[in-house]
Amino acid sequence: MHLGYSEEDESFRREVRMFFSEHAPADISRRWRVGVHPPARDDIRRWQRILYERGWGAPHWPVEHGGTGWSAIRKHIFMEELYNADAMDYGWQSTQMVAPVIIAFGSDWQRERFLGPILRGDEFWCQGFSEPNAGSDLAGLKTTAVLDGDEYVINGQKIWTSDATIADWGFFLVKTDTSVKPQRGISFLLVKMDTPGITVRPIVSIEGGKGLNEVFLENVRVPKSHLVGEAGMGWTYAKYLLEKERTASAFLYFNKRELQRAKDIAGQEREDGVRLIDTPGFARKVAQVEADLMALEWSVLRILAEEKSERNLDAVVSALKISGSEMQQRVTQLQMDALGPRAMRFDDHGEPQGDLAVDENWPDYMGGRTSGYLIARASTIYGGAREVQKNIIAKLAFGL
Numbered sequence: 449m450h451l452g453y454s455e456e457d458e459s460f461r462r463e464v465r466m467f468f469s470e471h472a473p474a475d476i477s478r479r480w481r482v483g484v485h486p487p488a489r490d491d492i493r494r495w496q497r498i499l500y501e502r503g504w505g506a507p508h509w510p511v512e513h514g515g516t517g518w519s520a521i522r523k524h525i526f527m528e529e530l531y532n533a534d535a536m537d538y539g540w541q542s543t544q545m546v547a548p549v550i551i552a553f554g555s556d557w558q559r560e561r562f563l564g565p566i567l568r569g570d571e572f573w574c575q576g577f578s579e580p581n582a583g584s585d586l587a588g589l590k591t592t593a594v595l596d597g598d599e600y601v602i603n604g605q606k607i608w609t610s611d612a613t614i615a616d617w618g619f620f621l622v623k624t625d626t627s628v629k630p631q632r633g634i635s636f637l638l639v640k641m642d643t644p645g646i647t648v649r650p651i652v653s654i655e656g657g658k659g660l661n662e663v664f665l666e667n668v669r670v671p672k673s674h675l676v677g678e679a680g681m682g683w684t685y686a687k688y689l690l691e692k693e694r695t696a697s698a699f700l701y702f703n704k705r706e707l708q709r710a711k712d713i714a715g716q717e718r719e720d721g722v723r724l725i726d727t728p729g730f731a732r733k734v735a736q737v738e739a740d741l742m743a744l745e746w747s748v749l750r751i752l753a754e755e756k757s758e759r760n761l762d763a764v765v766s767a768l769k770i771s772g773s774e775m776q777q778r779v780t781q782l783q784m785d786a787l788g789p790r791a792m793r794f795d796d797h798g799e800p801q802g803d804l805a806v807d808e809n810w811p812d813y814m815g816g817r818t819s820g821y822l823i824a825r826a827s828t829i830y831g832g833a834r835e836v837q838k839n840i841i842a843k844l845a846f847g848l
């Protein structure tokens with residue numbers, strides 16, 4: 449059995465690595481490494497444009513819409529190298545969420561109007577699903593859209609809408625029919641974020657960032673042509689969107705990169721003159737995380753190897769989500785363990801605070817570690833909370 453990559457894939461890896469080392473802008477990579485939330489709109493646009501010009505703006509899209517036609521393994525290599533280079537991985541609400549839905553269920557006009565600007569980085573999207581009383585129980589959402597001539601009129605409120613302050617467009621789940629069972633009455637609408645009646649109010653998150661938002665919609669008028677597919681089918685489209693990238697929920701590339709960063713930090717930091725990585729206590733912690741991450745990686749690779757399989761993997765994907773999100777918390781915890789309390793004195797833009805600000809000799813790796821650690825607390829909530837994933841596994845894998 450051959451467990452390595454083919455020579456062609458290794459050569460592809462070199463090509464991708466070279467491209468990132470030559471073209472990923474250093475200033476964007478620094479901000480990405482620090483984890484500023486939300487990222488600057490211009491950073492997202494600039495980097496997406498660079499990828500687009502290389503033909504790599506949306507590797508997983510069908511070739512006829514600007515995708516690459518790569519195998520699952522090549523996409524995997526691409527993502528590994530993207531993270532190894534600290535190049536930005538952002539804009540998935542656009543390229544990996546709304547675009548596949550428009551490709552699969554949108555009208556010709558929608559594909560023509562929206563895909564190009566996403567691919568070129570001209571327009572960026574946010575996801576308006578969750579509401580104050582509809583998160584895990586998303587079907588209980590209350591925002592309504594009522595048809596009035598050729599327009600829908602939307603009223604309601606969304607919450608936790610990432611990047612709503614910097615997005616040009618949002619894809620919203622709304623109730624268009626309250627007389628049928630909840631899942632049947634939901635529709636999928638494309639809404640321009642500067643439409644009159646929309647108010648966006650940032651929520652400051654635990655690390656100090658302002659990436660999350662409340663979005664209030666008051667008599668927001670949206671042309672009927674912005675309805676994706678059929679009215680009442682939004683739940684099906686939303687499920688398609690959430691299931692599209694089966695292995696993304698493992699956060700594999702982030703976890704591998706951040707574990708490496710933890711090891712690099714521990715190779716620099718010292719305890720009683722000994723490099724932390726060489727102390728038995730820290731080395732044991734690293735080994736525990738590394739072994740579990742390796743197991744996660746093999747699980748992902750097994751799924752990628754089943755690229756064309758029709759097997760129902762919902763329970764496996766839920767298991768990946770649980771392991772991957774807990775792993776985010778473990779690798780960022782390792783970084784904090786390596787740095788100690790000093791790391792907490794850097795703000796969410798990676799800048800030292802108070803008396804630390806006068807000393808310019810802080811290693812570059814200090815900035816952003818606390819933010820990363822704090823925001824990783826959210827990883828077991830978003831994209832389907834851990835308890836809900838466990839319910840799915842209990843039902844699908846164990847028939848409970």
Ligand SMILES: Cc1cc2nc3c(=O)[nH]c(=O)nc-3n(C[C@H](O)[C@H](O)[C@H](O)COP(=O)(O)OP(=O)(O)OC[C@H]3O[C@@H](n4cnc5c(N)ncnc54)[C@H](O)[C@@H]3O)c2cc1C
Pocket residue numbers: 574575576577578579580581582583584585607608609610611660826829830831832833834835836839
């Ligand atoms: C950082 C971050 C970014 C986000 N970005 C977006 C975004 O861009 N767009 C968007 O639409 N939403 C976004 N969300 C919202 C996210 O999808 C919801 O937070 C998530 O679905 C959980 O819903 P909730 O917050 O309403 O919690 P609830 O559903 O109220 O859950 C509260 C607690 O109860 C538990 N629970 C709920 N139901 C069950 C059950 N049946 N059995 C056992 N336990 C249960 C949950 O696990 C959780 O611990 C984001 C959230 C976070 C934290």
